[in-house]
Amino acid sequence: xxxxxxxxxxxxxxxxxxxxxxxxxxxxxxxxxxxxxxxxxxxxxxxxxxxxxxxxxxxxxxxxxxxxxxxxxxxxxxxxxxxxxxxxxxxxxxxxxxxxxxxxxxxxxxxxxxxxxxxxxxxxxxxxxxxxxxxxxxxxxxxxxxxxxxxxxxxxxxxxxxxxxxxxxxxxxxxxxxxxxxxxxxxxxxxxxxxxxxxxxxxxxxxxxxxxxxxxxxxxxxxxxxxxxxxxxxxxxxxxxxxxxxxxxxxxxxxxxx
Numbered sequence: 001x002x003x004x005x006x007x008x009x010x011x012x013x014x015x016x017x018x019x020x021x022x023x024x025x026x027x028x029x030x031x032x033x034x035x036x037x038x039x040x041x042x043x044x045x046x047x048x049x050x051x052x053x054x055x056x057x058x059x060x061x062x063x064x065x066x067x068x069x070x071x072x073x074x075x076x077x078x079x080x081x082x083x084x085x086x087x088x089x090x091x092x093x094x095x096x097x098x099x100x101x102x103x104x105x106x107x108x109x110x111x112x113x114x115x116x117x118x119x120x121x122x123x124x125x126x127x128x129x130x131x132x133x134x135x136x137x138x139x140x141x142x143x144x145x146x147x148x149x150x151x152x153x154x155x156x157x158x159x160x161x162x163x164x165x166x167x168x169x170x171x172x173x174x175x176x177x178x179x180x181x182x183x184x185x186x187x188x189x190x191x192x193x194x195x196x197x198x199x200x201x202x203x204x205x206x207x208x209x210x211x212x213x214x215x216x217x218x219x220x221x222x223x224x225x226x227x228x229x230x231x232x233x234x235x236x237x238x239x240x241x242x243x244x245x246x247x248x249x250x251x252x253x254x255x256x257x258x
Contacts, residue, residue: 004074011042146173
């Protein structure tokens with residue numbers, strides 16, 4: 001039985017960030033599951049087109065790569081999500097994969113970072129390991145995308161768990177009820193006056209030229225915090241650049257393979 005693994009992400013044209021996150025994650029999977037055929041796909045058509053025009057590399061979309069895996073003799077397929085929560089991107093991933101599941105003897109789909117109750121606590125501990133020292137005597141603010149209808153419960157549950165490990169912490173969402181301006185209002189209550197802010201993006205891939213909403217709004221949030229008089233320590237890296245979080249996504253992959 002030949003095993004195939006497809007890692008799915010929106011994608012980025014930033015080659016350096018891609019190498020540190022997506023390519024490194026693919027290599028990590030290959031080190032642990034040596035007999036599998038592993039590939040990386042990007043769901044954003046504009047990013048795929050731009051990469052093809054700039055470098056000639058043809059990055060597949062998910063459907064095309066599923067068919068390609070079948071042609072290469074894969075009989076057991078696992079599709080790996082790099083999503084943060086069960087939003088529109090993850091739902092589309094599931095829909096496209098399930099629609100072609102009959103091509104294989106078995107199909108597995110891993111879940112996003114924050115999916116089940118145990119994930120909030122485990123992810124909060126990973127934040128403590130990755131950023132606990134930086135956040136000491138500071139305030140940790142995590143910037144997430146969030147949606148008005150999807151992801152809000154996950155963000156609330158994660159913020160509650162995070163506060164147990166890093167008491168001075170907040171989760172800001174670009175959409176929904178915990179938008180950056182509301183976080184700034186909470187910070188200005190006086191409890192955190194004069195404290196340094198450590199700002200972390202809640203994205204698998206993040207960076208100045210990365211094409212996702214959190215990355216595009218990150219610098220603006222830094223400037224807004226600085227405009228309110230805070231000293232900001234920007235941690236402008238995707239979660240996949242940290243072993244603590246790669247291990248969590250690997251955990252979901254192993255769970256899917258059981």
